[in-house]
Amino acid sequence: MSKTEKKDTKSLIMDLAENAIIEGGFNAFSFRELAAQIGIKSASVHYHFPTKGDLTVSVLRRYKDNFASELPCVETSHASANQLLNGFIDGFKTKIVDNHNMSICTMLTTDVRQLPDEVREELADFYRIKLNWLGSVFMLETGMDEKQAQIKACQMLASLHGASILVQATGDVEKYEDAVGYLRQ
Amino acid sequence: MSKTEKKDTKSLIMDLAENAIIEGGFNAFSFRELAAQIGIKSASVHYHFPTKGDLTVSVLRRYKDNFASELPCVETSHASANQLLNGFIDGFKTKIVDNHNMSICTMLTTDVRQLPDEVREELADFYRIKLNWLGSVFMLETGMDEKQAQIKACQMLASLHGASILVQATGDVEKYEDAVGYLRQ
DNA sequence: ATAGGTTTACCTATCAGTAGATAGATGAAA
DNA sequence: TTTCATCTATCTACTGATAGGTAAACCTAT
Known part of the structure; x- marks a missing residue:
């Protein structure tokens, strides 16, 4: 067995x-x-x-x-900020976009008005975790302050989620890289 | 009457x-x-x-x-590319985000598997229109080629849609500007 | 101008299917 | 013997959709 x-x-x-x-x-x-x-x-x-x-x-x-x-621990992982960010972008593509899906967060967010309160809170917390992790990566090497890092985190997370919407609606997987490529390197 | x-x-x-x-x-x-x-x-x-x-x-x-x-006609309107793009970003905010909504496209895209074929096609066409308009704006003043303009269009459209998701899930309207601000000027 | 037919915009009644949820019974395992 | 995991049976509510009826408005040919 x-x-x-x-x-x-x-x-x-x-x-x-x-x-x-x-x-x-x-x-x-x-x-x-x-x-x-x-x-x-x-x-x-x-x-x-x-x-x-x-x-x-x-x-x-x-x-x-x-x-x-x-998620790799930002402090203890030996990866560079760019490696961590690229990993995040690639992971989103591999686990979600390549399977012709959207993230569970995106799916539940559009249902947000019909969700029981506890689900809504859990969902908001999930976004918080993602934004905080991304924020801490952006602060890693650059001397970026926290506010600026949170802005970059929002920008990046929005791009990934939006890109998956574009892919899902058009059926064109290449639009993912078109939409998020600018975030790399 | x-x-x-x-x-x-x-x-x-x-x-x-x-x-x-x-x-x-x-x-x-x-x-x-x-x-x-x-x-x-x-x-x-x-x-x-x-x-x-x-x-x-x-x-x-x-x-x-x-x-x-x-949508302003890109050829005949006397607006600059930057004015047109800022208008698009502002319009999305005013008509959608400020009303605590997401775009009708986003909403239907997450339901795409349950949609009748005709709806799916209509939806895909809507995205095409948006991408083409944005693409033609990006080609307006810069000498950007069509491929590059389409990439920029994808990037921008993904950012707007993704930003509205972030706002809807967290309840924090400011995240819109955080996520799309980089597109301005 | 009006009689006869047609179309419009609604109605009542009903269908089969599905939803989330609950009460209460059963048998097996601890 | 109690707990666990499942069952049967059932409830109320709602879904999209259809059949068939009705009254008024509209058209057209006499």
């Missing part, structure tokens, strides 16, 4: 929900659908996650924690 | 649908809801727009045509 043989149902539900949110946002999945994919009933999904909000929060929190843990 | 006194039902439906799409995307409105807001029955909305796809196409096409007609 390989160690990935048997995954517990709870994680399995989260895996499927995560995928569904990435593909269609908060309204694009249902308890019934998730249950059917696993081979259980929708009531059993409710056992693990009482409400849709609970499930979405769990998915988003897990995704965010995983994302944060994969 | 003022001349705006009586609007025909069809346009009224489109007005409400447009608003709903801007606020929540393709899944955020129903025939019943629109009908209730006007004071008619959902079947009557179906009379004007047989399917949800038809209604969405009509709304998007009207929005796009109106948008296109409001």
